Amino acid sequence: MTHPWFTAGPTPRVLAHRGLVPADSEGIAENTTAAFAAAHAAGAIYVESDCHLTADGEVVLFHDEDLSRVAGDPRAVAAVTFRxxxxxxxxxxxxxxxxxALDAFPTLRFNLxxxxxxxxxxxxxxVARHAERVLLSSFDDDRRRVAMAAARAAGGEPAASAGTGTMVRVLAxxxxxxxxxxxxALAGIDALQxxxxxxxxxxxTPRVIAAAHGAGVEVHVWTVNDPAEMERLLDMGVDGIVTDRADVALATVAGRA
Incomplete structure (x- = not known):
């Protein structure tokens, strides 16, 4: 049975990687309200983001372990409060x-x-009460399993993406x-990202794509920003493109219709 996360739109899917920072923007960072609003305005249905925990226990959308790259601040996310x-x-x-984020963008599907x-x-x-529009992922399969179990305990069933260990087993x-x-290897998995x-x-590879499809699992490739590369991967049969340039990818997909 197809998870509702996948029913928001047809393939190929465009996943806005950390939202969208427009090329002409100044001072806007990834994984922010402005970045997600820009992705939504560009027509993205799916957005990818990352979750850390602050010192006071708030789950925040943030990629790096510390603030150095984004804000020139050496402190770890885990060492600062939400405020x-x-x-x-x-x-x-x-x-x-x-x-x-889940409340502010009720029409978006989140890949977290x-x-x-x-x-x-x-x-x-x-994410439990928003589980129909959430796909949980992690490089670490155990982290994803813990998050999935917590969502189930709270009454939700998000979709799931494979971690690195699962990917290695699939490739073998x-x-x-x-x-x-x-x-x-893909039991309980909805997407191979x-x-x-x-x-x-x-x-x-064509073999990996065919094998995943044979198991009823979509293949999403990250992080692809060049239109020619997008076209090549879509020609191979991938189901989704994870990209920093959601605007470019959406135009590329539309041009293939």
Whole structure:
């Protein structure tokens, strides 16, 4: 049965990576109210974001472990309170807690990455009542499982994306041409979200795509910003593109219709 997260629009899907920071914007950071509003205004249905936990236990949309890159502040996200982080991000597009984001953008589907173990359980609880429009992901399969369990305990069933361990098992099973092992590796998984390459290893291949599709799982590739690369991957049969340039990707997809 298809999870409701996937019913908002047809494939190929465009996932706005950390929202959208328009090329002509100044002072706007990723993963902010302004970035998500820009993605929504551009026509994005799906947005990708990341979750950390503040010192006072608030789940916030933020990618890095510290504020150095975004705000020139060396403090860790886990070392500042929500109000402190809100002040820092106030001039950079506006901080969002996870509950605020889900309430502020009720028509968006969220792809949420559990960045740290401490955020997993409160994330799951926070998304439970919005589970039909949330897909939970993490490089660490255990973090994603903890978040999923917390969501279920609170009455929700989000969609799930594979972590690195699952990806490795899928690649090995696909290389062995074992559809049975691919299905076993992807049990309970709705989307295989992968880079085109992992070091020297090519991850996205026709065989991997076909194997995932045979298991009823979509393939989304990150992070793709060049239109020619988008076209090539879509020609291969991928179901979604995760991109910093949602505006460009939406135009590329529309041009293929």
């Amino acid at each position: 402190e982080l809100e002040r820092v991000m106030g001039t950079r597009g506006g901080l969002l807690s996870l509950p605020q 990455d559990v960045k740290v173990a401490a955020a997993a359980e409160p994330m799951g609880r926070a 099973a696909a290389a062995a041409h074992s559809d049975r092992l691919v299905r076993r 992968i880079p085109e390459r992992y070091g020297r290893l090519r991850v996205v």
